[in-house]
Amino acid sequence: MSVRLNNKNILVSAAGQGIGRASAIACAREGARVFAVDINEATLATLVEECPEIQVHKLDVCDRGQINALAEKLPQLDGLFNCAGFVHHGSVLDISEEDWTFSFDLNVTSMYRMIQAFLPGMRERAKVQGTASILNMSSMASSLKGFPVRTLYGTTKAAVLGLTKGVAADFVQEGIRCNALCPGTVDTPSLRGRIASAPDPVEAEKNFIARQPMGRLATVDDMTPMVVYLLSDESRFVSGQALLVDGGVTI
Template sequence: MRLEGKTILITAAGQGIGRASVLACVAQGARVIATDINMDALENLKRESDFIETRFLDVTDVEAVNALAAELPRLDGLFNCAGFVHHGTILELSDEDWAFSVNLNVTSMIRMCRAFLPGMLQRAQETGSVSVLNMASMASSIKGFTARTAYGTTKAAVIGLTKAIAADYVKQGLRCNALCPGTVDTPSLRGRIADAADPVQAEKDFIARQPMGRLAKVTDIAPMVTYLLSDDSQFVTGQAMLVDGGVTI
């Protein structure tokens, strides 16, 4: 099992890609610390395995992030999965929406990395390799999409942050990569579809932009997560890894 003996923390673990990633990491032998602000979702997740430890964590709360980092053992892997999709053009983007998107999509990752990297670097001295994975998107510096100004901009920043961390710590055994999914069938996406003026057409539009003719499943994304958190990817760092169903061919 590619993650045997490793301790991994995953944010936004209660549903969607985060939840699927927790289960995939456990299946590969990891002890997983699953965090979220939705305790009901975490309780349901915890029932899946004795190797899942759940914690309430608001990743925008710097004091809570620092307190958790001080409490937990040194990590082998950190997956910053929490994020928010703002729908709208730049003319539909309020200062409040922009500030929220930056805080959750970018600043929270900076705070998580700042809190957990010291312990991870110590762990790297023992094992030779630790891994940080940041959730980005194909909607970023990779490709522009309509009505995704805040989301695309912040996810582009995540790729820049990822490359900076990778460059700073490559010689110390710490790798950092960004995960860039296509359109994934998650509760978050289903919520955006339901909020559309024409939900049926909205779903058709999301599917139409995927050349493979379907939405990604969370189980399409999770194998890349386990790969990038494992020693199988120990020669991979600073990369924006696409799992997009061919959108960016």
């Protein structure tokens, strides 16, 4: 077994499927003690079947009480990957007040809650280990690039970049690093759901593929090497950055 994350305590949210699931497994295989959380207990159960060494907990990242209770229960973290999120479809004219509130709560405010709950322990851990890492899920659809019918999603993901840079600036001298992962279009159950709900799913898939200069959708395994790198000590001099893994979309 590789030991790039040996003896590190790492928490991954939205770990039941997609990038979160793949990241939890990748971190475990690199020697980390992984705590995987998701609101969906069924997907967490299949994660344990695939990777029994991962410890799973049901968690609603929009519930501060649940988050604080988990933070008291778990050991101090070396790494926190805030992966939970939602993709709203529509222009600014299609965004309801409810859409706006929900998307910001899940895509941004949940990260603020998680960081507030786990950062105190991470600061203590960094005193011993020298560094600890927070990784926030953003997107190429953010302040980095605009996309049609992604106004609300892009707005929340731009806010994630602001949160990331603020946390990085405040705690850099304590060895706390905070970065953002900015994927391109990744073939996940979430994307497959959006394709299936389109009026013409075949055309929708072609359009998603066409916007990637590399000519294909990303896979979750295209994302996990960057996740492992940013949670490992290999990235100990990297903080406050938005790291694109987008197949060349933003060239």
